[in-house]
Amino acid sequence: MKTCIQARLLGRLPAAGLVLGMLAAPVLIAGCEPAVAQTAILNVSYDPTRELYRDINKAFAESYKKQTGEEITVRTSHGGSAAQARTVIDGVDADVVTLGIASDIDAITKATKKIPANWREKLPNRGLPYTSTVVFVVRKGNPKDIKDWNDLVKPGVQVITPNPKTSAGARWNFLGAWGYALDKFGNDPAKAKEFVTALYKNVPVLDTGARGSTITFAQRQLGDVLPAWENEADLILKEFGNDKFDIIVPPLSIQAEPPVALVDGNVDKKGTRKIAEAYLKFLYEPEAQAIIAKHRYRPVLAEAAKGDLAFPSVKTFEVEKLLGSWDVIQKEYFESGGVFDQIYAVARSAK
């Protein structure tokens, strides 16, 4: 049981505390509810899963009630993946995190120890109930004739992609291009860097998030191609009309991996471990997998994506097998002074 230390302390402060108290009392009292076993869990997710988790949460609540008779609710918060990770680090009591990139979960592990370092091993398929891949959204009829990654570096082609520093989605785009270049130029990192530098020369706007780029491309009509996850590409066609855009699937692309994990440190404190674990397990079950496929994420359960929901075949690579652990990738490519920063420093000195 949590006691209201703040309120008791306030009572002991002398006259000056009066002023302080008047200012702060409402805030402290509001934050001072007793901890009873909770029936609501919080899923801290990233931006483009809004629609997906709305459906999954509803299905899970029903399924959980059927199995246990208990009424529970799942709340989900959305935002940029790194910003969401930061809220958990700074104390938001998430029960589960479902983020856009593994390195963001690793960041929580390192900063708070609320998630064990071996979180990948706790759930099937390295904590990935679904994956996606990067495809290209182009203007109707594909006027710039874009078929593969190397069409993105052609002069005169404008590519719309967000800043990998602020957007997890953009990191997948970057790594997709990098992996393609390694494959094409015989694993030569220098060539890959040249390729990616040429690509970012074609980027006229670096939005801070994937949805920002989508708006720039679809609504502002800027650029010729928008590399996007399959689910996001599908959503663009649905939202803005499939008479305006086409989706081009490149022969080789990256497997985008948005992982999920239990926040051990929080569920034990809140007494929600049972619900949270059931929730994560549910993500791998056929019912949730079907919802996942419907929202155009690639489910781990192959049967979930049959018939109408089948996905185009594309050869994908796993980035960790290609470039090493996320720790290494993050440091080498995206942190201060990493490859992405070098690209812009080079572009500048060339001017």
Next chain:
Amino acid sequence: MNNTAIAPTPAEGWRWKQPSVIPGFGIAFGYTIVYLSLVVLLPLGALVLRASEVGLSGLVAVAFEPRVFAALRVSFGVSAVAAVVASIFGLLVAWVLTRYDFPGRKFVDAMVDLPFALPTAVAGIALAALYAPNGWVGAPLAALGIKVAYTPLGIFVALVFIGLPFTVRTVQPLIADLDRELEEAAATLGASRAQALRQVLLPPLAPAVLTGLALAFARAVGEYGSVIFIAGNLPFVSEIAPLLIVIKLSEFDYTGATVIATIMLALAFVMLFAINLLQAWSRRRFGHG
């Protein structure tokens, strides 16, 4: 805070508290200090404390990193220009709103405050939509070869937008108080219109215009929401310093973020202090305000 605690110094006596006929100095002063400490000093103190991990030399080194330097130059440069422009036009707007009566004046008057009330992201998205190459304003400009959205010019547009209300609101009451007789006297004494404007009207307004300028500038430097959607955010070109802070935070580099924030804070303080000095000077010079 006790009135008797500080004994008045004898002789010619500089005293830190001037005797006042208004009672309640102790409690009012105490409240002010507690409030300011809680709301302003504490967060800023935490910020500077975190940033001080790298030391003064570290701060300077970060400020002169090419990318940070470029972003600071964009942020402060564009903000200064935008604040000046917003002030000039704000003065004009304030003048029209106070000196003339026309149908819908109250309505227009209320509209001036909208940039305050609008969530900044909404402003940014709206401006980006207008000034994008396919937007209502952007398309004709693009035909002329002028790109606004996704260039530093776009940042300027956003900052003028959010800066406009400051000068209007600081200058308006002063214009209302200006005696029309002064202008009339100037005219009867043979001053031309331009002379009356320069020597009779503007001097008493100058301190308020500078206040508005300082406020608009301070707001512009820290602005993130409205700028981010229209800036283009290309490193070395249209990347603003607050974006660099967000980037550092995305890397979970809290110290790096606070370092840039502290640099911005110091620069902004220097510039605001300079504006304040200018203001004090103009107040002394023209004895008004």
